[in-house]
Amino acid sequence: MATLTVPTSRTGTPRVLRSRAAGKLLLLAVLAAVLAPWAATHWPGAAWPHELTVSLTKPLATAGDWVMDNRDSHPLFLYFFGYISNAVIWAVRAVYLTLLAAGWAGVTAFGALTAWRLGGARLAAGTAAAVLACGALGMWVPTMQTLALMVVAVLASVAVGTVLGLGAGLSDRLDRALRPVLDTMQVLPAFAYLLPVVLVFGIGVPAAVLATVVYAAPPMARLTSLGLRGADPEVLEAVESLGSTARQRLLTARVPLARKELLLGLNQTIMMALSMAVIAAVIGAGGLGDRVYQALASVDVGAALAAGIPIVLLAVVLDRVTGAAGAGTPATGRPRTIGRPYALAVTVAAAFAARLLGALDWPSGWTLAIAGPVNRAVDWMTSHLYSGVPVIGGTADWAGHFTTWVLDPVRDGLQWLPWWSVLLVVAALAWLIGTWRTALTAVLAMAAIGVLGVWEPSLDTLSQVLAAVAVTLVLGFATGIAAARSDRVERVLRPVLDVCQTMPQFVYLIPVVALFGVGRAPAVAAAVVYALPAVVRITAQGLRQVDEAALESARSLGATGRQQLWQVQLPLARRSLLLAVNQGVVLVLAVVIIGGLVGGGALGYDVAFGLAQGDLATGLVAGAAIVCLGLMLDRVTQPTERHARKGA
Amino acid sequence: MRRRTTALAGALTLLTATGCGAADMTKQASPFANAQGSKTVTLSVQSWVGAQADVAVAQYLLEHKLGYRVDTVQVDEVPAWDALSQGRVDALLEDWGHPDQENRYVHDKRTIAPGGGLGVTGHIGWYVPTYLVKQHPDITDWRNLNKYASLFRTAESGGKGQLMDGSPSYVTNDRALVKNLQLDYRVVFAGSEAAQITQIKQFAKDKKPFLTYWYAPQWLFKKVPMTEVRLPPYKEGCDADAAKVACAYPHTPLQKYLNAGFVRHGGRAAAFLKKFRWTTEDQNEVSLMIAEQKLDPAEAARKWVDSHPAVWKRWLS
Numbered sequence: 001m002a003t004l005t006v007p008t009s010r011t012g013t014p015r016v017l018r019s020r021a022a023g024k025l026l027l028l029a030v031l032a033a034v035l036a037p038w039a040a041t042h043w044p045g046a047a048w049p050h051e052l053t054v055s056l057t058k059p060l061a062t063a064g065d066w067v068m069d070n071r072d073s074h075p076l077f078l079y080f081f082g083y084i085s086n087a088v089i090w091a092v093r094a095v096y097l098t099l100l101a102a103g104w105a106g107v108t109a110f111g112a113l114t115a116w117r118l119g120g121a122r123l124a125a126g127t128a129a130a131v132l133a134c135g136a137l138g139m140w141v142p143t144m145q146t147l148a149l150m151v152v153a154v155l156a157s158v159a160v161g162t163v164l165g166l167g168a169g170l171s172d173r174l175d176r177a178l179r180p181v182l183d184t185m186q187v188l189p190a191f192a193y194l195l196p197v198v199l200v201f202g203i204g205v206p207a208a209v210l211a212t213v214v215y216a217a218p219p220m221a222r223l224t225s226l227g228l229r230g231a232d233p234e235v236l237e238a239v240e241s242l243g244s245t246a247r248q249r250l251l252t253a254r255v256p257l258a259r260k261e262l263l264l265g266l267n268q269t270i271m272m273a274l275s276m277a278v279i280a281a282v283i284g285a286g287g288l289g290d291r292v293y294q295a296l297a298s299v300d301v302g303a304a305l306a307a308g309i310p311i312v313l314l315a316v317v318l319d320r321v322t323g324a325a326g327a328g329t330p331a332t333g334r335p336r337t338i339g340r341p342y343a344l345a346v347t348v349a350a351a352f353a354a355r356l357l358g359a360l361d362w363p364s365g366w367t368l369a370i371a372g373p374v375n376r377a378v379d380w381m382t383s384h385l386y387s388g389v390p391v392i393g394g395t396a397d398w399a400g401h402f403t404t405w406v407l408d409p410v411r412d413g414l415q416w417l418p419w420w421s422v423l424l425v426v427a428a429l430a431w432l433i434g435t436w437r438t439a440l441t442a443v444l445a446m447a448a449i450g451v452l453g454v455w456e457p458s459l460d461t462l463s464q465v466l467a468a469v470a471v472t473l474v475l476g477f478a479t480g481i482a483a484a485r486s487d488r489v490e491r492v493l494r495p496v497l498d499v500c501q502t503m504p505q506f507v508y509l510i511p512v513v514a515l516f517g518v519g520r521a522p523a524v525a526a527a528v529v530y531a532l533p534a535v536v537r538i539t540a541q542g543l544r545q546v547d548e549a550a551l552e553s554a555r556s557l558g559a560t561g562r563q564q565l566w567q568v569q570l571p572l573a574r575r576s577l578l579l580a581v582n583q584g585v586v587l588v589l590a591v592v593i594i595g596g597l598v599g600g601g602a603l604g605y606d607v608a609f610g611l612a613q614g615d616l617a618t619g620l621v622a623g624a625a626i627v628c629l630g631l632m633l634d635r636v637t638q639p640t641e642r643h644a645r646k647g648a
Numbered sequence: 649m650r651r652r653t654t655a656l657a658g659a660l661t662l663l664t665a666t667g668c669g670a671a672d673m674t675k676q677a678s679p680f681a682n683a684q685g686s687k688t689v690t691l692s693v694q695s696w697v698g699a700q701a702d703v704a705v706a707q708y709l710l711e712h713k714l715g716y717r718v719d720t721v722q723v724d725e726v727p728a729w730d731a732l733s734q735g736r737v738d739a740l741l742e743d744w745g746h747p748d749q750e751n752r753y754v755h756d757k758r759t760i761a762p763g764g765g766l767g768v769t770g771h772i773g774w775y776v777p778t779y780l781v782k783q784h785p786d787i788t789d790w791r792n793l794n795k796y797a798s799l800f801r802t803a804e805s806g807g808k809g810q811l812m813d814g815s816p817s818y819v820t821n822d823r824a825l826v827k828n829l830q831l832d833y834r835v836v837f838a839g840s841e842a843a844q845i846t847q848i849k850q851f852a853k854d855k856k857p858f859l860t861y862w863y864a865p866q867w868l869f870k871k872v873p874m875t876e877v878r879l880p881p882y883k884e885g886c887d888a889d890a891a892k893v894a895c896a897y898p899h900t901p902l903q904k905y906l907n908a909g910f911v912r913h914g915g916r917a918a919a920f921l922k923k924f925r926w927t928t929e930d931q932n933e934v935s936l937m938i939a940e941q942k943l944d945p946a947e948a949a950r951k952w953v954d955s956h957p958a959v960w961k962r963w964l965s
Contacts, residue, residue, distance in 0.1 A: 284721045284736065286721050294722045302942065596839050599837060599839045612725075
């Protein structure tokens with residue numbers, strides 16, 4: 001998942017803020033004093049009262065059965081979903097066959113020449129190397145399957161996103177209506193989407209593509225709308241004065257002016273589609289994600305890595321290529337590239353050459369077996385670190401201590417709190433950091449969890465998220481500060497962060513179990529690894545963008561390095577730090593859920609259970625609770641500034 | 649180039665679809681099947697290594713002896729039934745018994761055809777490591793489990809003994825069993841077989857006591873010898889009500905299932921998969937190579953195929 005970039009702005013005057021905050025808290029306290037005794041007497045006990053729950057088990061099970069029984073006969077499926085599903089299958093198949101027909105030589109040539117055209121010779125060489133590496137790892141066919149799925153999913157996402165974005169960019173009313181929907185879609189962990197699409201489309205590629213589109217379209221829509229709204233009014237006025245129609249204005253002025261945002265949207269969409277294409281392996285999407293998932297099943301870190309590396313390479317290449325397309329405009333000094341017809345001719349020639357030589361498929365002798373050495377390394381690590389390390393204790397002991405001393409108290413504490421007080425805390429936090437609207441959304445989301453009847457497992461998941469976020473923030477801020485203060489540290493960190501962010505989450509799961517045993521601790525560890533890069537990046541970026549003049553004046557007053565950091569840089573980068581917290585929370589939640597596969601239990605396990613057993617009632621309710629939890633956590637940590645920026 | 653092809657294909661699809669009327673979702677193969685004129689078989693793989701061994705050997709023989717191209721997709725058993733009925737996968741080689749699904753797809757809809765037995769009998773149970781039995785010989789009776797609950801305590805089990813369960817896709821009555829047999833235990837779900845095996849190995853390395861849901865045939869027994877804990881004996885129908893189960897798990901002859909259309913038009917591949925039948929020892933041999941020696945499944949299958957020609961030649965005849 002790619003990070004968001006934030007322009008830092010000056011903070012408001014703290015005193016005003018503080019008095020406003022006090023007012024909000026006072027109001028909430030009054031509300032609590034009135035409502036709490038009433039709630040406590042009506043529904044004693046800490047857990048969500050049973051009378052206020054709605055059981056969806058029966059209707060969901062009935063709905064599931066109905067779908068299964070009518071999928072081959074009901075018009076809704078024959079004339080609507082059937083077409084969608086058919087179209088997806090045909091499109092994916094067409095792309096897949098094209099890729100196979102081009103052969104490895106053709107695909108490599110096409111990739112390299114496209115990169116050359118958009119970003120110059122260095123990018124082309126990198127692209128060719130990356131594509132060839134996928135083959136060398138013995139992953140040619142799965143890579144092509146993933147690519148085929150990605151091409152279709154990204155095109156569909158871009159189409160959907162652009163249409164929504166155009167609407168939102170041109171109509172204020174539609175923009176207001178869409179904004180919360182898009183916000184919400186981006187916050188939700190991908191894992192929770194899978195069950196509903198599987199219910200309708202069954203296991204396989206159509207479900208995977210549709211889940212991917214739902215997940216990947218929002219950034220495109222948002223950035224399209226942002227780009228259209230950000231168009232320079234003077235240019236628009238000039239175009240208007242030439243007497244052009246609204247449609248001409250849109251096509252000749254507003255869309256070209258929004259080029260940068262559109263390409264950034266494409267970039268974000270590709271990244272999200274790739275991460276989803278991997279998670280969709282759980283519902284039979286095939287391709288690289290499936291190889292990682294199968295390796296996970298046989299506890300084979302080496303094989304998982306062999307399938308994970310092509311995913312990382314694809315992500316890096318696609319990111320750089322779309323990035324280059326967005327950065328360069330033809331006028332400014334771009335490196336010399338080649339013409340389009342020329343590139344096409346070379347691609348076709350390469351494909352034919354390979355075909356004539358009879359080497360269309362990746363030659364089976366040209367593979368590197370990395371699985372063996374990787375597994376030996378992991379075995380060594382786990383057998384030496386797991387237990388019995390003198391003085392500091394093995395990783396298993398740490399995990400045990402972390403569970404007993406951190407996870408258990410947090411969980412028990414949350415579950416001990418009366419339900420209405422949890423709602424109050426949520427309201428207070430969300431209101432302090434946002435507006436009354438965000439507070440209301442957060443409280444309603446939390447209440448919905450109670451109504452669904454999954455209060456306790458949700459608090460269990462919440463406790464894991466809180467613990468993981470705390471660890472992530474401590475490590476992330478420390479690393480981010482180091483990266484902001486030293487260019488060398490940043491240079492060394494960048495590739496590591498790239499890899500951590502793009503490596504599919506499944507790859508982390510086995511090593512963390514080998515190190516920390518089964519339970520909630522490994523789920524937390526995997527989440528920390530995954531969320532750390534975003535926090536480090538945003539922190540470092542925020543600190544580096546702090547106004548140089550402010551730092552200079554602090555230096556002239558004789559402030560030490562530490563004083564500069566604590567009294568100037570950190571307060572001025574407050575917005576970025578808040579955003580880092582927000583991103584950390586959202587990313588941690590996404591992985592803690594997958595941690596259900598290594599003993600994390602709670603909601604993640606319930607979703608996995610629902611998928612594995614076709615048990616809609618358990619799976620969908622848990623999925624809905626995850627969605628509510630994500631919404632609540634996002635609102636509680638969402639800096640108000642994000643709203644202001646989106647309105648731009 | 650790719651974009652134009654996609655657009656063209658999309659348009660064509662819509663045209664043909666509208667021309668033909670209904671689009672039946674229940675008859676849609678995987679888009680990756682039968683690419684480039686090669687005959688493809690899509691096999692579903694379940695998450696445990698035994699099922700991977702079945703698929704690896706079937707895949708090897710299909711590719712090298714019958715000239716098919718094989719795609720594998722990892723799907724759990726219950727969703728695999730659905731995928732099988734839609735034709736997105738052609739065969740499910742190891743099913744541990746799902747009467748509901750069988751009724752719906754084999755008897756009512758007739759979209760799935762039974763493929764005969766796999767030749768392996770499966771059994772689920774509770775197991776403790778054999779080194780622990782040597783210290784406490786009476787631990788293998790469920791009546792004595794409460795006495796030893798403190799041995800099995802972990803950070804996750806909250807003061808009770810830990811009974812470790814595996815993947816959410818497995819058939820399990822353990823929560824009900826613990827409750828109905830009044831055991832001082834808590835079921836902790838490892839969440840996946842991979843996590844469970846990793847944890848069992850770590851326990852075994854330190855000779856720590858553990859109690860786990862496990863199943864036979866399974867290659868791990870060769871690495872970590874385990875002894876089954878006797879539960880109240882299984883009687884036909886004693887597990888009918890999921891909430892009231894208080895008996896052991898049955899012995900299940902594992903079954904194969906094929907997509908009905910594939911049986912009719914699958915030619916030699918379908919005939920071969922129907923005949924595929926081997927023993928627990930054979931399966932374990934391949935499983936052990938995949939999971940413990942970390943051989944590539946294809947490599948493990950090749951080794952087995954080379955050394956057991958008499959077994960697989962029968963399947964091809």
